[in-house]
Amino acid sequence: METTTETLQVITPEQLLNQWQGHRALTRRVIEAFPEEALFNHTIGGMRPFADMVVELLAIAAPGIKEMMTGKTATFNEDIAHGNKKAKLLELWDQATEDINTYWPQIKPEQFQQPIKSFGQYEGTVWSSIFYFIDNEIHHRGQGYVYLRSLDIEPPFFYER
Amino acid sequence: METTTETLQVITPEQLLNQWQGHRALTRRVIEAFPEEALFNHTIGGMRPFADMVVELLAIAAPGIKEMMTGKTATFNEDIAHGNKKAKLLELWDQATEDINTYWPQIKPEQFQQPIKSFGQYEGTVWSSIFYFIDNEIHHRGQGYVYLRSLDIEPPFFYER
Numbered sequence: 451m452e453t454t455t456e457t458l459q460v461i462t463p464e465q466l467l468n469q470w471q472g473h474r475a476l477t478r479r480v481i482e483a484f485p486e487e488a489l490f491n492h493t494i495g496g497m498r499p500f501a502d503m504v505v506e507l508l509a510i511a512a513p514g515i516k517e518m519m520t521g522k523t524a525t526f527n528e529d530i531a532h533g534n535k536k537a538k539l540l541e542l543w544d545q546a547t548e549d550i551n552t553y554w555p556q557i558k559p560e561q562f563q564q565p566i567k568s569f570g571q572y573e574g575t576v577w578s579s580i581f582y583f584i585d586n587e588i589h590h591r592g593q594g595y596v597y598l599r600s601l602d603i604e605p606p607f608f609y610e611r
Numbered sequence: 612m613e614t615t616t617e618t619l620q621v622i623t624p625e626q627l628l629n630q631w632q633g634h635r636a637l638t639r640r641v642i643e644a645f646p647e648e649a650l651f652n653h654t655i656g657g658m659r660p661f662a663d664m665v666v667e668l669l670a671i672a673a674p675g676i677k678e679m680m681t682g683k684t685a686t687f688n689e690d691i692a693h694g695n696k697k698a699k700l701l702e703l704w705d706q707a708t709e710d711i712n713t714y715w716p717q718i719k720p721e722q723f724q725q726p727i728k729s730f731g732q733y734e735g736t737v738w739s740s741i742f743y744f745i746d747n748e749i750h751h752r753g754q755g756y757v758y759l760r761s762l763d764i765e766p767p768f769f770y771e772r
Binding site: 465495589598601602 | 620623656720723739742749753756758761
């Protein structure tokens with residue numbers, strides 16, 4: 451594990467936060483692009499509807515960062531009430547955005563290289579766990595793009611954040 | 612732009628390389644999971660076959676890193692001969708893996724925060740360009756997962772790198 455100082459940063463904590471929130475803003479636009487019925491029901495090849503993937507992302511993001519901030523084990527809980535309403539899902543998304551922005555600056559710079567068992571079970575470092583959160587979001591959002599295309603809906607541009 | 616020293620790294624250059632190569636190993640397994648005919652022809656919603664996305668990833672990865680190493684503007688060239696053969700695509704993938712491993716250590720630590728116009732046209736920093744390469748790969752691979760599911764094929768586990 452790298453513990454030396456006096457190296458230039460590949461990416462700073464603030465840049466990593468902005469990078470993630472840029473992705474999260476794009477994911478929000480993908481949620482918005484779905485017709486409400488399709489968001490909660492459309493599937494391909496036996497996969498989950500996009501709303502269920504969004505619930506997974508919500509269950510991970512703010513609780514996962516809060517765990518890093520507090521050191522208190524987070525519970526992975528996908529039992530998130532949305533009543534099959536897109537507006538509710540977007541409201542929960544925006545709340546998570548605020549929560550992440552609140553928790554993030556309280557993660558100490560030296561924590562990123564430290565080990566963590568995320569949600570009490572996934573072993574890694576703080577940085578590798580955060581990367582997992584982001585990569586998992588990109589992965590599922592990419593799947594959402596296919597769902598939209600199969601519904602003949604143009605997804606937002608991938609490179610717009 | 613962050614230029615201070617004496618901060619601990621969120622992620623080191625070597626960790627970022629390993630992170631990417633872990634993703635690239637997973638993408639390789641996704642390519643392998645496709646039946647050859649479907650790899651080059653199966654589509655959903657008017658999108659490209661997965662092989663065309665792989666060609667885009669090949670056009671970006673090694674040339675993009677070489678550009679960072681040399682400072683010489685790279686050409687984005689998707690005219691990559693594969694003859695609709697999965698084995699050829701995998702061979703090109705493995706060559707890119709080696710090339711990236713060769714070029715990467717020659718990127719100087721202080722370069723990551725420096726500006727670059729990637730492929731002569733995409734403005735950002737070295738780190739943001741590398742993140743774009745990785746994120747774009749995750750995005751398209753996620754789409755490949757839907758293609759596989761729609762073909763009734765179980766994709767490799769996302770969390771295995």
